[in-house]
Amino acid sequence: MEITTRALRQLADDVDDQHREAMATVHEDLREVHFGETSRVLARSRRRFLRDAGLGGAVLTLGSTLVPMARLMPAAWAQETLSDGDLAAFAESVELAAVEAYSAAIDTGLLDGGVVDVAEIFRRHHSEHADAFGAVASDAATGEANQAVLDVFAPQIGEAADQDALLQIAQDLENGAAATYYFSLGVLQDRDAALAAATVLPIESQHAVVLGQALGQDLEEYVPTFQGQEGALSPREYPVNG
Amino acid sequence: MNYSRDEVRRQLRASRADQAAALGPWRDALARLFAADRRSSGGPGTSAAAKAHLLGVPSRRGFLKIGGATVLGAAVLAACSDDGETDVAESGLPADATTTTADPADVEFDLDLLRTATSLEILAVSTYQTAIDSGLVTNPDVAQAAVLFRDQHDDHAGALQQATTDAGGTPFEEANTFLQDNVVTPALDGLTDEDSVVRLALDLETAAAETYAWAAGELSTTTLRQAIMGIGGVEARHQAVLRGFLDEDQVPVAFLPVDDRVPEEAFVGADGGSGAGADGGDAGGDTTTTTAGGSSTTTTAGGGSTTTTVGGSTTTTAG
Known part of the structure; x- marks a missing residue:
């Protein structure tokens, strides 16, 4: 299933318009979720966020790089406690890493006009997500991209030979984000926090669909039967201050 | 008042x-x-x-x-509270779809949501099958998606039924009657071309995706919340694909809304009945349920007609 550049550009414009509209209140909404009257519920231990068994030497292909599974699976998340601010700061850092990844992809000059439009829109989405999570993280926010995430993706972008290679990296990033939010739903105890994650996961998934179609992938490749946690990013392995 | x-x-x-x-x-x-x-x-x-x-x-x-x-x-x-470990099985649903919350009210509501979700999946399977059999789908890509999505909804139904069993309930095995009567059947009567078929599918996918996202904020255990979004995330992908067929923006919002979740009348209670009936019925008189976005509205006149809007489609049935 393929999509034309013109159609892609049109879709990108539509996405941008509605995204801006939707973002109008997200800062306040997210702040309320995390620091409103429900905030004390969120202040509890996040041990489950950091639990599960590791998978030894298993590896997963992330773009063109084989990454030890232990770096990707939340199973390896440490036996330590993360606060709400820590979690929000981690999300902020990952979103900012995505912003930089899209910028780097655009700067390669390998993307055609229509795809650049899409990349710019998705980059802006991630930037606005980062702003929102930064506001939630408050003092824990760093305003910096997650260096460990960039250490994985930046070399791939630099070595990308063509547009498809870059789109594949972007899709990997979006799928990784969706998996991370999926796993977080098995960790966050508060219903409002879970609802917030549940409204973000589908959007990252839809980004992955658009990128998959641009890559000309088979339908089954970008529409799995179940969302899983493969590729989820661990805050321990990808620390905020990397 | x-x-x-x-x-x-x-x-x-x-x-x-x-x-x-x-x-x-x-x-x-x-x-x-x-x-x-x-x-x-x-x-x-x-x-x-x-x-x-x-x-x-x-x-x-x-x-x-x-x-x-x-x-x-x-x-x-x-x-x-110390929830148990998450153990995700091959099916995509946690092998143990419950954790430690044992409040009967929690369990009851969890089961309501699982039954409702199951009924949505079964309704989607039958609706996609009807669409496939309608002869209105001519684009091979649309046909391929309809078959895949039908099969995936069938898998989702099976997983939700298992989760219902794991949570101590009886798996639900029927399509959602309320949506069937108030949304799907009227829409099927009006299908005229491929776009109308895709539109109906998109309405159902939207209702499912937004219902599951909302449910993630309602279910009492982290494991069930994760499980429901293991499915909800896929319904969102279905949405994106179907919107593409309609030349619509495939990712129209940055955060999935929950305005178009199914109305409470569509909830499946322990007796297999839906919505208010499961809780003893309405007190009488006119009732109106309008979600935040105003896009999912059900108005029930006392003993009279019911008007339901789901995913932008509006239907009215006699009481």
Whole structure:
């Protein structure tokens, strides 16, 4: 299933318009979720966020790089406690890493006009997500991209030979984000926090669909039967201050 | 003075939770009964419900919400709750789709949501099959998607039925009657071309995706929340694909709304009935349920007609 550049550009414009509209209140909404009257519920231990068994030497292909599974699976998340601010700061850092990844992809000059439009829109989405999570993280926010995430993706972008290679990296990033939010739903105890994650996961998934179609992938490749946690990013392995 | 149905339901849930707290020994017994096949590292004595009893605070489900405010006395309970490990199976659903919460009110509502989700999946399977058989789908890409999505919804239904069993309930095996009668059947009668078929599919996918996202904020265990979004995320992908067929923006918002979730009339209760009937029925008179975005509205006149809007489609049925 393929999509034309013109159609892609049109879709990108539509996405941008509605995204801006939707973002109008997200800062306040997210702040309320995390620091409103429900905030004390969120202040509890996040041990489950950091639990599960590791998978030894298993590896997963992330773009063109084989990454030890232990770096990707939340199973390896440490036996330590993360606060709400820590979690929000981690999300902020990952979103900012995505912003930089899209910028780097655009700067390669390998993307055609229509795809650049899409990349710019998705980059802006991630930037606005980062702003929102930064506001939630408050003092824990760093305003910096997650260096460990960039250490994985930046070399791939630099070595990308063509547009498809870059789109594949972007899709990997979006799928990784969706998996991370999926796993977080098995960790966050508060219903409002879970609802917030549940409204973000589908959007990252839809980004992955658009990128998959641009890559000309088979339908089954970008529409799995179940969302899983493969590729989820661990805050321990990808620390905020990397 | 008018009361919204949502507010009434909130108050009913709070009352149920308060009742459960007052009936401590009964609740503990029921908790053990409902949690008989659940994994709990500390056993029933360390469940969230048991801790709630010991601490003298409501369970997590019992957070009393009044006018949007949340009474947070039970934060202590939440902090003490120790959910089990997440164990994701090949199916995509956690192998043990429950954790330690054993409050009967929680379990009851969880089962309502699981049954409702199952009924949506079964309805989607039958609707896609009808679309495939209609002869209106001519684009090979659309046909391929319809077959794949039908099969995936069938898998989702199976997973949800298993989760229902794991949670101590009886798996639901029928399509959602309310949506079938008020949305799908009227729409099927009006299908004229491929776009109308895709539009109907998109309406159902939207209702499912947004219902599941909303449910993720309602289910009482982290495992069930994760499980429902293991499916909800896929429904969102379906949405994106279908929107593409309609030349619509495939990712129209940055955060999935929950405005188009199914109306409460579509909820499937323990008796297999839906919505208000599961809770004893409406008190009578006209009732209107309007979600925040205004895009999912159900108006039921006292003994009269029912008008339902789901995913932008509006239907009216005689009472």
